[in-house]
Amino acid sequence: MKTKSPYHGVSSDEQKYTQLLFQNVPGFTRSKLKPEYALIAHESRVYGGLFGWTNTLGAYVVSPGMNKATILMTMVSMNTNAKSYVPSPGAWRFAFVLDGQCSIRYRDEDAEAEVTREDLKAGEYFYFPMNVEHEIYTDEKNQCELVMYEAFTKPKLNGTPDEFPTGQKVIVGETDALPNIETPGEIFRLKKLLPQTLEYDVNFHVMDFAPGETLNVKELHHPQHGLVILEGQGIYRLNEDFMPVQQGDVIYMGPWVTQWYGALGKNRTRYLISKDTYRDPL
Ligand code: UGY
Ligand code: MN
Numbered sequence: 001m002k003t004k005s006p007y008h009g010v011s012s013d014e015q016k017y018t019q020l021l022f023q024n025v026p027g028f029t030r031s032k033l034k035p036e037y038a039l040i041a042h043e044s045r046v047y048g049g050l051f052g053w054t055n056t057l058g059a060y061v062v063s064p065g066m067n068k069a070t071i072l073m074t075m076v077s078m079n080t081n082a083k084s085y086v087p088s089p090g091a092w093r094f095a096f097v098l099d100g101q102c103s104i105r106y107r108d109e110d111a112e113a114e115v116t117r118e119d120l121k122a123g124e125y126f127y128f129p130m131n132v133e134h135e136i137y138t139d140e141k142n143q144c145e146l147v148m149y150e151a152f153t154k155p156k157l158n159g160t161p162d163e164f165p166t167g168q169k170v171i172v173g174e175t176d177a178l179p180n181i182e183t184p185g186e187i188f189r190l191k192k193l194l195p196q197t198l199e200y201d202v203n204f205h206v207m208d209f210a211p212g213e214t215l216n217v218k219e220l221h222h223p224q225h226g227l228v229i230l231e232g233q234g235i236y237r238l239n240e241d242f243m244p245v246q247q248g249d250v251i252y253m254g255p256w257v258t259q260w261y262g263a264l265g266k267n268r269t270r271y272l273i274s275k276d277t278y279r280d281p282l
Pocket of ligand 2 (some may be wrong): 219221259279
């Protein structure tokens with residue numbers, strides 16, 4: 001598959017290249033697992049079969065149990081004629097296309113119809129609320145690389161513990177078609193991929209930094225993050241560690257991790273980051 005995707009370096013192909021580079025430094029990796037955060041550099045990903053999926057390999061890069069994570073984040077590599085399997089009952093699923101192309105079909109309960117969206121490409125993304133029947137698939141010609149996030153849906157805001165939000169919709173969108181959102185006091189450009197309404201317990205942000213730009217706020221906050229660097233390189237501060245990072249790296253930040261980023265090099269940094277929203281931390 002020839003590709004022009006700007007996110008190509010995040011895909012599994014690039015892993016071979018990165019592994020070649022690292023052959024010169026036996027045993028060396030920037031990857032690190034701490035109780036509060038994790039950095040999973042590209043060369044540390046381990047791909048294997050994904051339960052129930054057809055013609056697909058996946059590398060879990062963030063999972064509950066590794067530290068304080070309550071999200072599952074998977075790098076998904078779909079071959080031709082691939083098909084997804086259902087998420088855990090009660091879990092939402094979000095995926096962002098990194099390279100190649102895939103299609104989705106799902107049951108739209110409002111319209112009482114099956115909907116198909118074909119040929120989703122790099123920068124396009126989709127969100128399935130809990131219990132929405134769906135399938136992600138490739139055809140006989142195309143492969144597809146995704147970063148996928150899943151987590152159990154949190155009970156409704158101000159509801160009882162067994163009351164789940166109603167009104168969440170399937171969202172399908174394209175990153176570059178979204179407007180930049182105002183970021184008072186900040187320097188980077190920000191797009192939010194899901195609606196900013198109370199039904200959703202998570203959002204996904206795409207953040208762009210020109211070389212030399214930084215996070216202005218030295219953040220320390222409750223929501224956890226699962227982050228993948230789509231383009232560029234720089235220095236990520238995680239608590240007391242200043243970590244060199246680059247395209248293809250994944251970072252998990254638990255609650256209350258001091259975080260800061262400075263973009264370096266010749267090209268912009270673009271990263272995708274999950275953020276817990278609209279639920280009381282208590
Ligand atoms: O919204 C955020 O918390 C985001 N700015 N954090 C981050 O980029 N580390
Ligand atoms: Mn943050």
